[in-house]
Amino acid sequence: MKPDRFSIEKRSSKGSRKLVIGTMLLLSMSGCGSSVQNIDMSNDKTPAVMQLDYRDFEMAASDAVASMLRSGAVNKRDGSRYVLTVGRVINDTMQRIDTDLLVKKIRVELLNSGNVMVTTAYDVTGNPEDANSMKVRELRSSSEFKQETVQKQGQLIAPDMSLSGKIIQRNIRVSGSKQKAEYYFQLTLTDLKSGLAFWEGETVIGKIGSNKSVAW
Amino acid sequence: MKKRKSSSGNSCEYKSGFSGVEFCNFMFSGAFPRFFFRAVLALFCLHPLLGCSSVYQAERFEAFNASFAQGQYSTAAALELQHPPSLLGNLQAAAALRYAAQYERSNALFDECEVAIKASNERSFSSGVAGTLGSVLINDTVVEYRAAEYDGVMVNTYKALNFWKTGQPDLARVEFNRAMDRQRRARERFAEEIQKLKTEIAQKQASEINNARQQRRPSLDYARNVSNPEIDAIIRKTYSGLDEFNAYPDFTNPFTTYLAGLFFMSQKEYSKASTLLKEAYGMTASNGVVQSDLFWVEQALNGRPPGEHAVWVIYENGLGPVRGEYRIDLPLYMYSEKVYYSGIALPMLIFRERAASSLSVSSGTEGAEKTVFMASMDRVAQTEFRKRYPSIVTRSVISAMLKTYGQYEARQQLGVLGGVAAGLFQRATTSADLRVWSALPKEFQVARVGVPRNGRLLLSTSNGITLEIIVPSDRSSIVYVKQPTAAVVPVYEIIEL
Structure with a gap:
């Protein structure tokens, strides 16, 4: 049966209301859908990028520590631990990255290995990671502090190893539409007593991607 | 009219909303004549806008240049930032x-410029036929400002200098690496661009033949016109300065390469410094400072780093090129052997003056040294301009063909008035793209002197301006001097090495 004009209008009015409500629901749902999502950092499947991301630093750090441990360079004969200081790690790439992204991961893994400890009281630049080790010793002259709780002289441990390195980037054209970015993570572990390198390692990470523009 | 966001300085896009890509789609769809009539009818609305926007653009450009040339840098920046x-x-x-x-x-x-350049490169790379030929129905000024390759290189060079000056060598290193990579990319990109333009012309010709067949009319012969040797001869006769300089190796700016070499030398990375200084020396063969820097680095590589400190004086001299326009009548072959003469507007580089012939540098420990020529920004700009010129001419020729054809059709279908209106449209829209980064210098000069014992360094321009500068006496440093015009007192910065 053909509906009359009124029923059509009525139906369309009802339909419009439903449409509006439906749209609002959809919009609110789509709002939820486009909200921020946590990434499972242990199983990140998001696409790789031409720049360095945390996965690359993790891989380079794991490679370096595994190689160091395999080489025996950080196994002290008497079973005690080496004390490490971190020297300069140069960022020679085309990206503004903090090399601590690499160094911290190496430090954590080395500490976890049980073979190495890291000093935070000394730094080659004169700005130790934790200035408190030196600063608390200034309390020796303060009458406000119980002097038996103030750190005594000759307690700080000097480093016997130094970690230094460089991250190098090299871009190469593969074709008109593709380019390759190679990242070289070069690290050296130096025995501070002899000045000799106990261990050296290089991890290369290569990426191929669009050549539309620069790789940074 | 649609508003389109743009990263360029082109006011046309904000005012008229024309998109080269949209116009190109019209042209290739076969609906071009229909569209052209609409365009002709809309001319009277558009004409004032087109005229106003180019006047507005020119006024803005001139206001910046005037302040900049007088050394009023903060004012010049504020003029642009408004x-x-x-x-x-x-x-x-x-x-x-x-x-x-x-x-x-x-x-x-x-940093914002780098992001915009990257986005522009990606758009240009992804675009199809409309990419290079997209602006043909109006002119090049209606598409977004496309940075020259040397613009990108200088962005990274200046960022590196800013970081170096503010004691952030780690960030300066990243920028120098980027600048070097841009120069490498530019060499490769250029060969691809030429191929892309050829492909686009071939596609456009094929599309035109197809459309002409459907519309039962003769097809326009783009290929014949863009490769017409007569056009090349007319341009060379009118614009004799096109081949004024010997070109630098493609898109390489010797100043950036030299400065990067100096930077890595200061970081005691002599191997990298040596590679860069060798490259710079190859492009600035007669420059004694570059030669002795290279010798210094080679000594260091052989285990004998020179002990003494030095002061490098880098002099940014004068103002880099701006663009002017010239108009010529070109012979165009439309349907038959009959030649139509149509006007096109082409850009030309206009070189500006040096501020001084050189700087005299006196450190007190030895006689005064003069800064010597090291690299020409004019020549860098000219090298790229020359390389891109065939593409600019090609776009202008195709643009003139389309407009001439449109004028003919308008006269056929709308009578004399239509023809006159189409003629006005052609006249209003025939103009060259005069946009250029005009804040760059004309040339770079360099001198190297010993560190003055008392730290006092005297700099004198050849036209009598003298500056007394205090540099660190216990280390090497760079004194970076900028002087846009002769009457302006130079500004300088000291970079401690």
Whole structure:
């Protein structure tokens, strides 16, 4: 049966209301859908990028520590631990990255290995990671502090190893539409007593991607 | 009219909303004549806008150039920053802020420029037929400002200098690496661009043949016109300065390469410094400073780093090129052997003056040294301009063909009035793209002297301006001097090495 004009209008009015409500629901749902999502950092499947991301630093750090441990360079004969200081790690790439992204991961893994400890009281630049080790010793002259709780002289441990390195980037054209970015993570572990390198390692990470523009 | 966001400094896009890509789609769809009539009818609305926007653009450009040339760098930057953000506006402002010693703001803007250049490159790479030929129905001024390759290189060079000056060598290193990579990319990209233009012309010709067949008319012969040797001869006769300089190796700026070499030398990375200085020396063969820097680095590589400190004086001299326009009548072959003469507007580089022939540098420990020529920004700009010129001419020729054809059709279908209106449209829209990053210098000069014992260094321009500068006496340093015009007192910065 053909509906009359009124029923059509009525139906369309009802339909419009439903449409509006439906749209609002959809919009609110789509709002939820486009909200921020946590990434499972242990199983990140998001696409790789031409720049360095945390996965690359993790891989380079794991490679370096595994190689160091395999080489025996950080196994002290008497079973005690080496004390490490971190020297300069140069960022020679085309990206503004903090090399601590690499160094911290190496430090954590080395500490976890049980073979190495890291000093935070000394730094080659004169700005130790934790200035408190030196600063608390200034309390020796303060009458406000119980002097038996103030750190005594000759307690700080000097480093016997130094970690230094460089991250190098090299871009190469593969074709008109593709380019390759190679990242070289070069690290050296130096025995501070002899000045000799106990261990050296290089991890290369290569990426191929669009050549539309620069790789940074 | 549609509003389109743009990263360029082109006011046309904001005013008229024309998109080269949209016009190109019209042209290739076979609906071009229909569209052209509409365009003709709309002419009277558009004409004032087109005229106003180019006047507005010129006024803005001149206002910046006037302030900049007088050494009023903060004012010049403010003039650009009062407009909506755009690539060219940011380039101009960022350079001016650098000379106003506002390094952080300068680098923030240069960062924005890099993002805009990257986005523009990606769009250009992804675009189809409309990519290179997209502006043919109006002119090149209606598409976004496309940074020259040397613009990108200088963005990274100036950012590196800003970081170096503010004691952030780790960040300066990243920028020098980027600058070097840009120069490598530019060499490769150029060969691809030529191929892309050829492909686009071939596609356009095929599309035109197809459309002409459907519309039962003879087809326009683009290929014949863009490769017509007569056109090349007319251009060379009118614009004799096109081949004025010996070109630098493609898109390489010897100054950037040299400065990067100096930077890595200061970081005691002699191997990298040696490679860069060798490359710079190859492009600046008669420059004694570059030669002795290279010798210094080679000594260091052989285990004998020179012990003494030095002061390098780098002199940014004068103002880099701007663009002017010239108009010529070209012979165009439309349907038959009959030749139509149509006017086109082409850009030309206009070179500006040096501020002084050189700087005299006196450190007190030895006689005065003079800065010597090291690299020409004019020549860098000319090298790229020359390489891109065939593409500019090709677009202008195709544009003239389409407009001439449109004029003919308008006369056929709308009578004399239609023809006159189409003629006015052609006249109004025939203009060259005069946009250029005008804050760059004309040339770079360099001198190297011993460190003065008392730290006092005297700099004198050849026209009598003298500056007394205090440099660190216990280390090497760079004194970076900028002078746009002869009457302006140079500004300088000291970079401690």
